[in-house]
Amino acid sequence: MxxxxxxxxxxxxxxxxxxxxxxxxxxxxxxxxxxxxxxxxxxxxxxxxxxxxxxLGELEGVLPGELPAVPEDLPKLIEGFLMTRRSYRLFKPEPVPRDTLRSALKVSAWAPSAKNQHPTKWIVIDDENKIRIIMDHILDFVKETGVSPEIAELYNRGQNVVMGNAKTLILAYARTDAINPPVDTALALHQAELLLQAQGIGTCWAGYLMRMCNQVPALKEIFKLPEGCQFYAAMMAGYPDNEQYLHIPNRHKQTDIQWL
Ligand SMILES: Cc1cc2nc3c(=O)[nH]c(=O)nc-3n(C[C@H](O)[C@H](O)[C@H](O)COP(=O)(O)O)c2cc1C
Structure with a gap:
């Protein structure tokens, strides 16, 4: 090795x-x-x-190029950037370019991962018809089963809590027998999310969508989810439309630290 x-x-x-x-x-x-x-x-x-x-044989030890220089004000820049990250649910009609998504998801491999397993795999949907079909299956499912009735109620009132009006959806799945797939997947997707938001792309975690992807039988078929895997995260993405955040409100939960 x-x-x-x-x-x-x-x-x-x-x-x-x-x-x-x-x-x-x-x-x-x-x-x-x-x-x-x-x-x-x-x-x-x-x-x-x-x-x-x-x-490592199949893995080159060191990539060409030096480590990027770290500007002196980097901590302040990062802090400012992190404090302006927000969730976006209203998007312009155009999907996120595939190259932009590809490089953001590639950088997710530099997130920490339990025993360096990096078990997460991605499905990106940027076809409007497919997105509509997915939403239709979800609406059928919630009506038939009574699960999460608020999805249909809010949808009928013009609000889609599952996917906003996103033209791009990112789904993340992993083997259930990996060491820590939920944490690894969350870290990987958050890393990609930060890079996307730094490029002016709006994102929003889509917990409802993730749950539905695991629950609705028709969706598992559409996604051809491999045996032994499940979805651990989902995200809406797109260029923000009519959503501009001009202020940094305080977080309603303040940091709770116990120093020992
Ligand atoms: C695991 C997770 C699941 C979420 N699921 C949804 C969702 O299904 N629909 C939605 O509109 N927002 C969803 N959100 C976004 C949260 O509502 C949002 O992060 C929170 O309100 C704080 O807003 P902010 O991200 O702008 O700071 C989710 C966030 C996380 C971390």
Whole structure:
């Protein structure tokens, strides 16, 4: 698995010290494999190697290019950006360009993930007809079963709590036997959401939609959800229309910390 180029290695042992599972150990002044089965392919070893001497065979150790420079005011920028993130439910008619979505979902792979499993897979729906069909199935289901009657009630009054008027929907599913699929999926999608919002794209988590995707039999068929998987998150996305947030209100729940 881990390949160490001993011609480049200078025996600094940085790789050994950052490995979270002691996969590498020091032997005769050089790093050596101790227990390959423990490797979670996080590539911290490669990231810490000053000689770029490590890769994982199928995974290049270090991507071309240096780490981006971090501006001094980055913490303030991030704080300001995070405090202006909001949910958007009203969107312009055009869907989000697929390339924009593809790169945001790609960056989601840099989110933390239990044992580096990254179990989340994505389904993106940006076809208006398909979105309408999905909504019709949901409305049929809630009428037939009486589950979440407010979906139909509000829909009839002109408000769609399931998907707003989104022209793009992102669904996230994962194997149920992964170590922590709900948390991994939430982190991955939130990472993508932040990048999308930074580009002026509005997003809103769609809990109703996620639940319906798992409950409505017709939807499971449409999505061809693989055996052993379930949906763990869903999101509306689009260019905001008639929704502009000009102020930062206080959050109704204040931070609750117990310092010990
Ligand atoms: C897990 C989750 C599920 C959500 N489901 C829905 C939903 O089904 N429909 C909806 O309109 N908003 C949904 N939201 C958005 C919340 O209502 C929203 O985040 C909250 O009101 C705070 O507003 P803000 O995101 O603008 O700060 C959901 C948010 C989360 C985190």
């Amino acid at each position: 881990i390949k160490i180029d001993y011609n480049k290695c200078i025996g600094c042992m940085k790789c050994v010290s950052v490995c979270p599972f002691q996969v590498l150990d020091s032997k005769d002044g050089k790093p050596a494999m101790q227990d390959e089965r423990r490797c979670i392919k996080c590539l911290h070893c490669a990231a810490a190697c000053p000689q770029k001497a490590i890769d």
